[in-house]
Amino acid sequence: xxxxxxxTAMAMVPWYCLGVIEMTNFLKSFVNDESGxxxxxxxxxxxxxxxxxxxxxxxxxxxxSGAMYDTATIIETGEAP
Numbered sequence: 001x002x003x004x005x006x007x008t009a010m011a012m013v014p015w016y017c018l019g020v021i022e023m024t025n026f027l028k029s030f031v032n033d034e035s036g037x038x039x040x041x042x043x044x045x046x047x048x049x050x051x052x053x054x055x056x057x058x059x060x061x062x063x064x065s066g067a068m069y070d071t072a073t074i075i076e077t078g079e080a081p
Contacts (some may be wrong), residue, residue: 074080 070080
């Protein structure tokens, strides 16, 4: 896809408008660029894995707390609960 602004056309534009044209060209190329799609997919996978880890930690927290309590009781009394 050709650039909408050629060097000849840009030479006729006032200097204070060149930043706007450059930003417009950058935004058009950014929107049309599909290489970032895989990065977004990886980010989504990381979010799902992170949520699964947090959910597993929350689900196992009671079991871990109980095991630690039982271990502390055995150490203090010398007897199994």
